[in-house]
Amino acid sequence: xxxxxxxxxxxxxxxxxxxxLKRFNVLVVHRRAGxxxxxxxxxxxxxxxxxxxxxCYIAPQFAQAKRICWPYLKEFAGVIPxxxxxxxxxxxxxxxxxxxxxxxxxxxxxxxxxxxxxxVLDEVAQQPRTAWTQVVRPALAxxxxxxxxxxxxxxxxxxxAELAHPQTPRPDWHTTQLTWRETGALAAEEIEALxxxxxxxxxxxxxxxxxxxxxxxxxxxxAMAAAEREGRIGTVxxxxxxxxxxxxxxxMHDSTxxxxxxxxxxEVRLIDYDEFNNTGLPEVVKHLNSKPYNYxxxxxxxxVKVRELGTGKSRVETLRxxxxxxxxxxxxxxxxxxxxxxxxxxxxxxxxxxxxxGIEALKLYRSEYNxxxxxxxxxxxxxxxxxxxxxxRILSVGVDTTRKxxxxxxxxxxxxxxx
Numbered sequence: 001x002x003x004x005x006x007x008x009x010x011x012x013x014x015x016x017x018x019x020x021l022k023r024f025n026v027l028v029v030h031r032r033a034g035x036x037x038x039x040x041x042x043x044x045x046x047x048x049x050x051x052x053x054x055x056c057y058i059a060p061q062f063a064q065a066k067r068i069c070w071p072y073l074k075e076f077a078g079v080i081p082x083x084x085x086x087x088x089x090x091x092x093x094x095x096x097x098x099x100x101x102x103x104x105x106x107x108x109x110x111x112x113x114x115x116x117x118x119x120v121l122d123e124v125a126q127q128p129r130t131a132w133t134q135v136v137r138p139a140l141a142x143x144x145x146x147x148x149x150x151x152x153x154x155x156x157x158x159x160x161a162e163l164a165h166p167q168t169p170r171p172d173w174h175t176t177q178l179t180w181r182e183t184g185a186l187a188a189e190e191i192e193a194l195x196x197x198x199x200x201x202x203x204x205x206x207x208x209x210x211x212x213x214x215x216x217x218x219x220x221x222x223a224m225a226a227a228e229r230e231g232r233i234g235t236v237x238x239x240x241x242x243x244x245x246x247x248x249x250x251x252m253h254d255s256t257x258x259x260x261x262x263x264x265x266x267e268v269r270l271i272d273y274d275e276f277n278n279t280g281l282p283e284v285v286k287h288l289n290s291k292p293y294n295y296x297x298x299x300x301x302x303x304v305k306v307r308e309l310g311t312g313k314s315r316v317e318t319l320r321x322x323x324x325x326x327x328x329x330x331x332x333x334x335x336x337x338x339x340x341x342x343x344x345x346x347x348x349x350x351x352x353x354x355x356x357x358g359i360e361a362l363k364l365y366r367s368e369y370n371x372x373x374x375x376x377x378x379x380x381x382x383x384x385x386x387x388x389x390x391x392x393r394i395l396s397v398g399v400d401t402t403r404k405x406x407x408x409x410x411x412x413x414x415x416x417x418x419x
Contacts, residue, residue, distance in 0.1 A: 004080050006044060013183045014038045017176055024170075026163045027150045028177040031206040033185040035150040039120040040072040042148055043100060046118035048080075052097040053117035053143075058136065060126040060383060062104030066090055069122070070102055105131040106384065109278060116140050119147045125154035125161065125364075128384035129357060130275070132159060153211040155221075157363035161211050180207045217367035219338050219380070219389075223345035224363045233359060236351035238271050239264070243296030246288070247395035249387045250304060250315060251276075256284055257391040259358060260293065261399075268399065270350045273358035275388065281315065285322040298324055299398040301390070302331040329398040335378070340396040341389075361388035 010018065011034055017027060021042075029035050039057070047055045057073070059065035073092055077083050082095035090102035098117075103110065105127035116139040121127060140147060151160055164175055180186055186194075195203055205213035215221050227233050238244070242262040249257045256279060260272035272291070276284055288295075300316075304326055307314045316326045332340075350359050365385040368377040380386060 004048070006041060006076050007079060008037070008041045008076055010038070010041075011183065011185060013178055013185070018042070020174055020176070021146075021148075022174040023144070023146050023172040024174070025146075025148045026160075026173070026175040027148065028153065028160075028164050028175070028209050029150065029183065030178065030180050030185075030209055031152055033178065033180075033183045036069055036122060037072055039122065039148050039150050040069060041076055043118055043120055044073070044077050046146065047094050047098040047100050048096065050096075050098050050117045054099055054101070054114050055118040056101040056103055056111060056116060056136075057120045057122065058103045058105050058108055058127070058131060059122045060105050062090075062102075062106065064123075065102040065104055073100065073102070108135045111135050111139055114139055115143045116145045117143050118145055121147065121149045123151040124149045124163070125151055125158045126383055127159065129159045129360070130277070152206055153209055153213070154205070155213075155215045155218075155363060156211050157224075157360045164211070177209055179209050215364065215366060217381075218363070219365050219367065220342060220345060220362045221366075223342055224359070227345060227348065227350065232348065233350045233352050235353075236269050236271050236349045238262070238293065239269075240294070244271070244291075244293035245296045245299065245395075245399070247299040247391050247398060248304075249301065249391035249394065250281075251387060255384075255387040257358070257387040258284075258288070259355075259388075259391050259395050260291075261395060263399065266347055268344060268348045268395075270348055270355050270358070272351065273355040273388070275357060281318055282322060285319070285324055288324075297327050297398070299394050300326045300328050301394050302328055304328060327398070329394055332397060334380075337393040337397050338380075341393050344396040344399070358388045358392070361385035362392060365389040 013029070014034060017038065027035060027038070043055050043057060047053060057065060057069050059069060070090055074085060077092055077094070077100070078085075080094060084093045085091075086093070092100040094100070101111070105121075108131045112135060116136065119136050119140065121132060121136065136147070139145070149160065149163055153161065155161065164177065166173070180191055191207070194207060198206070199216070201214040202216055204210040239262055242264060245261050245263070247259045247261070249255075256276040258274045259270055262269045262271060274287065276287075304315045304319070305328060316328070319326050345362075352359065361384070365388075366381055368379055368381040380389070
């Protein structure tokens, strides 16, 4: 492709970052420093040098990719003669045949089967780990593709924190961590205004790039931190003498999550966790039956009773045909369920390895922040943490903190299924 001048003049920190790039690059840079502009221009450069290649930009949500990155891509790549933009698919095709896709981490599966030459993952702390480990990373393998991870911290219980602070050196990786002091992107008076107007922990997280700042609006942050301090997150083996109970959050077009628990006296032991994407109930049940567990109760939310228009059957009936008797917990208010989970966590022991993704989700599950009103919403933020948290909430409503299971609504019984 002929040399084209892109209307982009990098800031000093951006120019230095370009000079230090390796195959995999983690950029922990404060808010409003220009991370997305940097990443978009890096992606355009990679695409321009890769005829018939595949590049992608992945935000936590598809709507974010469309709102934040797409305008930058049109602005900077739009000067290239012959470039094509498909708005409905958020696809940019360069004259050399290289395609740049915009996607959301809630559904990165369109990339499966594609070899990727270059990828940007934005706000990595808000993305599910599986978007990288199961989809993007394998897609980079055969082409030895490159990746840039950008964002600000959101605690340590996520992929971004692990990538920024690896336990062992990695020669193909480079990490840059820059606060407002290093970039010079914001005026001094603006920094002082932000310091005065923002809560201390928010300023530390967003401007100082602190991974240890408290997470704003986290429902279970304190309870999970206490579990860490008290050694209740570690190795929790399966006890064959006890039955294994499950709690489900069933996704229609997204994740289905299952917590596996055993109760011993007042303890609730979380011994395993599974998460499925775009997987039907027969496959989920087959996986359930492949485990060496003697199952007790299978807890489900109330919407498992809803009949599907296509088949006329409820998922309760489908599960029964697959050999699973669903026990449906009481349909209580969302915040009452969250409070039940708060009360249960102090009695819980978590297996760190088998429940890792579920534990991460519980640590980060939080209320949505209203940017306009500058207040926390009464509703949880719907992101990758929601399904694991919803499944744990079902467990919390269905089991009390003693040896027995909690009260259930037996007012509607259907052929042995508690409704």
